[in-house]
Amino acid sequence: MSSESSDLWVFTGLDGRDYAYLGTMPQGGGERLYVWDVTDPTNVLLSDSVAIDARRVNDVKVNDDATWAVVTREQNSARGNGIVVLDLSDPGHPAVLSELTENLTAGVHNVWINGDIVYAVNDGTNALHILDLSEPTKPAHIGIWEIRPGEEDKTLHDVWAEDGLAYLSYWDDGLVILDIGAGIKGGTSTKPRFVSQVKYRVDHGEEYGNTHTAFRYGNYVFVGDEVFGCSACVNGPRGYIHVIDVSDIENPREVAKYEVPEAGAHNVWVEDDILYVAYYQGGLRIVDVSGELRGDLYRQGREIGSYHTAGTAEDSYTPNQAFAWGPQPFKGNIFVSDNSSGLWVLHHEPPRPLIP
C-alpha cells in the first residue's frame, strides 16, 4: 500500500469474483479507493484504484445486489465533500457514477445502505442524513434525523441498520436505536422514529462516553467506544466492547463487556457466534460470543484467537505496531484493514476439543 488504510468492504461482484474495497487515510494518500481482487485469498491482486478528490476516504459500502457502492469524502479540496457513488458494472474497475454534496459539505464519516436509502453520518450537523439512491445517477437528500434537535453539543459517529432498526453510535449520547420499518414505533426508512437509547460513562483515567460503533447480533448489540488522549492511554487508544442486551428493544441494558486492557477497540463484526474486533494496537481479536453473555468476557477466557497485524519497515507506516481498523469475515476467512500495514487476509481454525 502507498497510503494508510481506513475501512473495507468485501463482497462478490457481478462478474462472480470476490473483491475487497479499501479506503485510504491522509498519510500517503487519502484520495483513493483501492480495489483488490480477493477471489483467491492466498493471492490477493490489486485490480484498480479510483481517484476521488478527498484527503480521506473513510468508508465504503456496497449495496445488496452489488450494482453500486457509496464512498465517503472528507477534506475535499473545494470543501464540497459528501458522497461519491460508484457504478459496479465492472467491479474490478468501478467508475464514478455520481456524487452528492448538498447538505453534506462538512464531510461524511460513515454510511449505511438500506435498500435504495443511504444513511450518512454528517460531520457538521452531527445528524443522520437520509439520501435517496433509487436513481444512483441522481442521489438526493431527503431528510435528517438527530437526537436533541436544535442542540449543538452532540457527535454522531457511525450507523448500522438491519431488520427495520438502525443503530446510531452517538458518542456521549451513547447507542441510539431507531425504528426504520420494524413496526415498533411507526418509523419508516425515510422517517425514522426513536425507539431507545443506552448511555454509559467509562473510566480511562477520566470519564468518557465516546460510543463509536455498533453491530447487532441476535439479542445483543456490540458497541465500541474509542478513547484517545486519556491519562490511561499510555501506549495509544483505549476503549472496549460493551455488550447491550436488546431482547427488550425498548429497554436495552448493558450486560457484559469485552476489554483488552492494553489496547483500544475500533470496528467490529459478528458472525456465527464469533465476534471479530479490530482492536487498534491490539491487532485482531476473535471472541466466542455463543450462548448467554454476562460479565467480563475477556476474563472468562472467551478470546479464542488473535493476530498482531503489524507490518515491517518496508511495508507499513509504523513498523512492528498493529493499528487494526476494521474486520470482516468472508467465505471462511477474515479480512482486516490495518491503518498502518494495509489489507490482511487471515484464516482462523476454531480450537478443537482435546481427545485423550
Place this chain on the structure above:
Amino acid sequence: MRIARTWRRSARPLGRQAALPWAVLPTVLLLLAPAAAAAQTGGQEGRPPSASANTPTAHYWVYVANEASDEVSRVRFGPEGLEVERNVEVGMLPADIDGAHGVTVSPDGLHWYVSVAHGTPFGEVWKYTTGSDRLAGKAKVGMFPATMAVTPDGQYLFVVNFNLHGNPVPSSVSAIFATGMQELSKIETCVKPHGSAINRAGSRHYSACVGSDLLVEISVEDLSVTRRLLLTPGREGLLDPTGPAVDEQESGSARCKPTWVVVTPDDRWLYVACNGNRELLEIDAGSLSVTRRFPTGIGPYNLAVSPDSRFLVATLKGQQAVAIVDRASGEERLVSTSRPVTHGVVISPDSRYAFVSNEAVSSTRGTLDVIDLRSGELVASAVLGLQPGGIAFWKMEALTSGS
C-alpha cells in the same frame, strides 16, 4: 508581468470588465514557471533565493497550519532558502482529521496558538510556547474555530467560531483569557464568522461574516458588538448592532461573502476581502464606511498589510495567485503561486517578503511560497503537509557579519 489597475474612490461596484483579462495570465505563469515547477516536484524543500539582489539579509520564521494532516510546520527562511524546522502534531483524535485551521503568534512572540476545528463536536484552541513548541494550554470554544487574533498586550485571544458546515444560524466570536486559556465569553455575531483582527490600540476586534455579509466590530473592553456594517453590494450601511444576524438568503444574490479583514498599522483603515464578488474593500475605521473598492482576481481570501503600510496583499484562492496592491497608487500586480488553492498570507516586519500558503488539491502536499514584495517575484517555495492554510509570522533576526 506587471498588471496595473487603479483603485477608484467610489462606493459603487466596478463592472466585471475591469477585472484581470484571462489572456494575460499565461504570461504571468510562464515567467514564474521555474519556481512553480520546483514546488511541483514535491521533493525540493527550500529552493534558495533566485538572485543575489534578492538575497535575504535576515532570517524569518513562520508557523503554518496543515489542516488535513493535523500538524503545524515551523519554517525558516533566509539566504539558504526555506527550511521546515519542525512539524508539530496537533488534534484530539489521531484517527480522524481534526482540522488545524488557524494559527497566530502572540505580539511578544512567546506563544503561538492553533485552532483545531473539529472536536466532538466543539473545536479547541491550543496554546504552544514558541521555539520549544511545547503545549502550554487548551481551551474549548465553539463549532469550527477558525481565525484568531491576540490583543497587543497578549492578554486576550479572540477566535471566530466559523461553524462552516452546521446549520446557517448565528455563530460567535470566543474571547479567551490567554494566560489561563479560559473562555470568557461567546459573543454572538453572525452566520459563518471568518477573519479576525485587532487594532493596534487593542480596543477593537473586527471579524467578517461569510454567511451574513457583515463586518462586525467588537469592543475588547466590553466584549460586546459595537457596530455592524452590511457589505452587500448596493446595500452597504451600518445596521443596529444588537439586531438579528442577517442570513445568506436575506442578503441578496450579489454578495460580498467577506472572508477576511485586516487593520492598517495606523488603525485608520480596514480592508475586507469579498470572496464572493472578487472585490477588495477599503473601509474607514472611524466611520465604518466603504471608501474605496476595486475588482481583483478570483476568490480573494486572506489579506495582509505590510508594516510600512505600502502594500496590501490578497490571496486569490481560485486563481493560484496573490494580488499585491500599492496602497498609494492603487496599482496591482498579480503573482502566481506554486500550487493551487492559495490560502494565507503574512508579511515580514521589514515589509520585504510575503509568505503565502497554498493548500493544493486532494492528497498533493501544499506549499509555502516566499514572494519578494519589491520585485514581485516568487523567490522560494517549500513543500509542507496536507492543506496548509493558516499562517502566522513569528520572528525576524537580522544577519550579522559572518552569519
